[in-house]
Amino acid sequence: MAVQHQYDDDKTNSPEEPFIIDLVPELKRRIRAAAAENGLSVQEYLERLLDQTVPGEKTSTQRPRRPLNREAVDRLLQTREAIKRAHPGQVFEDSAETLRQIREERMRELESYE
Numbered sequence: 409m410a411v412q413h414q415y416d417d418d419k420t421n422s423p424e425e426p427f428i429i430d431l432v433p434e435l436k437r438r439i440r441a442a443a444a445e446n447g448l449s450v451q452e453y454l455e456r457l458l459d460q461t462v463p464g465e466k467t468s469t470q471r472p473r474r475p476l477n478r479e480a481v482d483r484l485l486q487t488r489e490a491i492k493r494a495h496p497g498q499v500f501e502d503s504a505e506t507l508r509q510i511r512e513e514r515m516r517e518l519e520s521y522e
Contacts, residue, residue, distance in 0.1 A: 431439070443453035
């Protein structure tokens with residue numbers, strides 16, 4: 409599926425100016441159909457779709473991600489051991505497994521309604 413992108417990357421343009429994308433006819437048809445199915449204009453449909461898929465702007469409170477290194481892993485393991493020492497005899501369950509079990513239970517409930 410060929411998509412042609414046409415846009416002006418000139419930094420002097422104001423953000424209010426239209427953003428023009430030249431799409432192949434088949435994709436245009438599919439977008440119009442999907443927008444109509446959802447009871448939206450093409451612009452509303454595309455804005456919602458893009459809002460869901462395009463990452464938001466970074467805020468000043470977000471720190472850049474750094475790759476894990478051996479020092480970070482060692483600190484994590486030390487913190488884990490300190491928590492275990494502070495709560496002797498307490499079993500910390502795997503939250504991923506707990507969530508998986510809850511999800512499976514909910515799926516069984518939903519299937520029983522069918």
